[in-house]
Structure formats: structure tokens, C-alpha cells
Amino acid sequence: MGLGTLSGLLKVNAPPMSEPSLRASVSYRPDIDGLRAVAVLAVLVFHLHASALPGGFLGVDVFFAISGYVVTGSLLAQPGLGFGRLIGEFYAKRFARILPALCGVLLATSLVASLLVPQSWLSELSDKTGLYAYLGLSNWVMQSNADTYFAPRAEFNPYTHTWSLGVEEQFYLLAPLLIYAFMRWGQQGARARLLALGTAGLLCAASGVYFVQQSSRQPDVAFYFIACRFWELGVGMVLRLVHQAWPPRPARSSVAAGLSAGLPWLGLAGLAAALVGARPGPESWVWNGLAVLGAMLVIQAGATAQGRLSDRLLGSAVPVWLGKRSYSIYLWHWPVCVLLRWTVGLDSALTLAAGALLTLLLALASYRWLEVPLRHSARLEARPAWARILIFALFPLLGYQLSHTLFRHRNDL
Numbered sequence: 001m002g003l004g005t006l007s008g009l010l011k012v013n014a015p016p017m018s019e020p021s022l023r024a025s026v027s028y029r030p031d032i033d034g035l036r037a038v039a040v041l042a043v044l045v046f047h048l049h050a051s052a053l054p055g056g057f058l059g060v061d062v063f064f065a066i067s068g069y070v071v072t073g074s075l076l077a078q079p080g081l082g083f084g085r086l087i088g089e090f091y092a093k094r095f096a097r098i099l100p101a102l103c104g105v106l107l108a109t110s111l112v113a114s115l116l117v118p119q120s121w122l123s124e125l126s127d128k129t130g131l132y133a134y135l136g137l138s139n140w141v142m143q144s145n146a147d148t149y150f151a152p153r154a155e156f157n158p159y160t161h162t163w164s165l166g167v168e169e170q171f172y173l174l175a176p177l178l179i180y181a182f183m184r185w186g187q188q189g190a191r192a193r194l195l196a197l198g199t200a201g202l203l204c205a206a207s208g209v210y211f212v213q214q215s216s217r218q219p220d221v222a223f224y225f226i227a228c229r230f231w232e233l234g235v236g237m238v239l240r241l242v243h244q245a246w247p248p249r250p251a252r253s254s255v256a257a258g259l260s261a262g263l264p265w266l267g268l269a270g271l272a273a274a275l276v277g278a279r280p281g282p283e284s285w286v287w288n289g290l291a292v293l294g295a296m297l298v299i300q301a302g303a304t305a306q307g308r309l310s311d312r313l314l315g316s317a318v319p320v321w322l323g324k325r326s327y328s329i330y331l332w333h334w335p336v337c338v339l340l341r342w343t344v345g346l347d348s349a350l351t352l353a354a355g356a357l358l359t360l361l362l363a364l365a366s367y368r369w370l371e372v373p374l375r376h377s378a379r380l381e382a383r384p385a386w387a388r389i390l391i392f393a394l395f396p397l398l399g400y401q402l403s404h405t406l407f408r409h410r411n412d413l
Helices: 003-009 030-048 056-076 083-116 126-134 138-143 160-186 190-217 219-224 226-245 254-277 285-303 308-314 317-324 326-342 349-375 385-408
Strands: none
Touching: 030 056, 030 285, 030 308, 030 317, 030 326, 030 349, 056 083, 056 160, 056 226, 056 254, 056 285, 083 126, 083 160, 083 326, 083 349, 083 385, 126 138, 126 160, 126 385, 138 160, 138 219, 160 190, 160 219, 160 226, 160 326, 190 219, 190 226, 190 285, 219 226, 226 285, 254 285, 254 308, 285 308, 317 326, 326 349
16 A cells, blocks of 8 residues: 555544545556456466466466456445445446356357367366356365366366356455445444444455465365455455545655555566466465565555556556456466367467467457447446346356256267
């Protein structure tokens, strides 16, 4: 956090949150899209050639932190809505954001995997994982199995990457309630506001402690379980709530300005160290924490307008372009990698380049013709929230049935 934010936190007797402060605008942050680009490229490189970036799997942790921050901001931007309408709009927007592209990838992968992947020990969890991914529960399938994320069967399961979407969707069950409590209590005074923040902070702390404990005891649970991953999304949520309660401002003194200007570079350095230095193991939680902390420092610096140099780096045209398409890239990259492993292999420079190119082409097609049109459809947005929720809920229900049919008739195909 910047010094301005920290000093604001010490003012426990600050005046009650007023309506104008609750209506603080959520301006577009190109640096956050650039940070998404860093995260998705790290994951892509790791899955194509792990030794090239040993900690690239921590890109998912960065995604979690960003998501917690951005989703919280989207809810805080609608303070005038009652609880029912606020929650309805939230889930309608989340369904539109996640489900069409996810279901498209799952269905296409189900078809190709049914044709190319044989029934064997390596693939015995794949069908179940793919079906549960439609329901946002693939992480439960993975954590109930003895294999870890880095085990051979996970690397040959074309749906393994959907565990992170399961964690995020489960986070959405609790986060809106915490954010709504903050919005309501924040109008009652500083103590009520701190109570809401404290509740969210305690949940993050409990989740972090549990994550550290399970990292050495049950690494599969530590990796996949929402209770172990809540803190990563929760840290982003808490930071955004702090920004809402005490809007960050540029530091006034030259010393404080210099310290604040160094925040994004410190954050990027920490993130780079985690991506290069991390290794799977019982002590990897240290690297998880460093990656999340690095992402938060970058976001904090951008909020105080002190990270101008990093803004120009992360907010430039190429990172922003990649960041906007990062969700589609993430969805497609893993099935492409796994299906290449099952067929021609993923060892030569040619197959690695083909995997990267095929991922990009499929992601661009998905983004252009599936993700954007349904997410920003004027006809859909004109409908009430409950109607949009029902419409988008048809995607996983229909996809589940189609994939289930494909799996049942694999031999016929």
C-alpha cells in the first residue's frame, strides 16, 4: 500500500462513508490488463516448456488476486441497488463473462478428446473432470484424487486447468455478501466499516494459514481447495475495499513520492523472482505469497498514480491487447497442450511453436465470435437479471448433456 493509504487506515475515527464516496467511479486500468498478460504468458510458457519458467504456474495466483480486486470494484460501482438486484446483476454479469467461452472450450475438447484420447490409466479421471467443470466443481474432483497438479495424470487430463475456474466460481458465493455488508455498514460509520474489513481480513488470514498447513500435509488439498485459495482472491477484495473507504492519493512529500514510485517496480521484481525461482513442494507457499504480493503492489501503485513508468510498460498496446484476451488464451492453451501430448508429442521446437500458434488462433476465434458478442449483447443486457441468469445457465446444462453423450458413445465415434 502507498503511504497515503496507510495513514488513512490509522484514522479510525474518520467520518462515515458518504454516498458520494460510495459512488466512487471505477475507471479503466490498462495496467491491470497488462498484468493479466504477464500472468497468462507465464502460465502458457510453463505448460509448454516448464523448465523455461519453473514458477510460471503462479500466473494463476496472479489471476486470482486481480479477479478479487476487479470483481469487488464492479460491485462497489452499484451502491444504489438493493441486495436482490445487486446480487442478480452480479451473477448475470459473471455468467456472461465466464460460461459461454468456458462451455465452448469444454464441448470442443470433449469432441476431440473422444476421438483421439484412448481409455487408459492416464485418462480415467478426464471425463469426470470435464463434466464437473461445467458445474464449477472440477477442483473438487482433482482434490479428491491422490494425484497432485504436477502428477502425470493431471498433465494428460485436458480439463485440469478448469480447477482455477471452480475456485473462482466458489469464491463468488461468499464475496458478494462480504462486499454488500461493507457497502451497508460503511454508511453507518468508521467502526462498522472497519468491522466489515476486519471480517474479510480474518477470513483471508484463516485461509492463508490453512493453505500453509496443508501445503506439507495434503498438497492436493492445498492446491485445489477453495478454503486454501480464498486468501488469494480475498487479498484483492480487501485492497479494493480499502481503496473505496480511503481513496488513494498521490504522496505529497518528495520522499513519500519516491517510495510510492518504487512500489510497482518492487512488485514486478517480486513477481519475476517468484516466476523464475518457484518450485513445486511443501515450501512453495512462500512463492505463492510473493507472487500475490507483487501483483498487489503493482495494482496499488497504479491506484495512486505513482506507477507511471510501470503503467507505460504494462499499459502499452501489446500487453493490454493480450490481457483483454487472456481468459480465452487460458481456456484454450491447456487442451491444446494435452491433446498434442496424446498425439504428436510436445517435445520439439516445432510442436511447441505449433501449440502456441494454435492456442492463439483458437483464443482469437473464441474471443471474437463467442466471448465478446454474448458478454456485450445489447439485446441480452436489456433483459432483467434473472432472465439473463437463466439464459446463460442453459450453456453448462446443455454442454454437460452433449459431453456426457460423447463420452458414452466414444467407441461408436
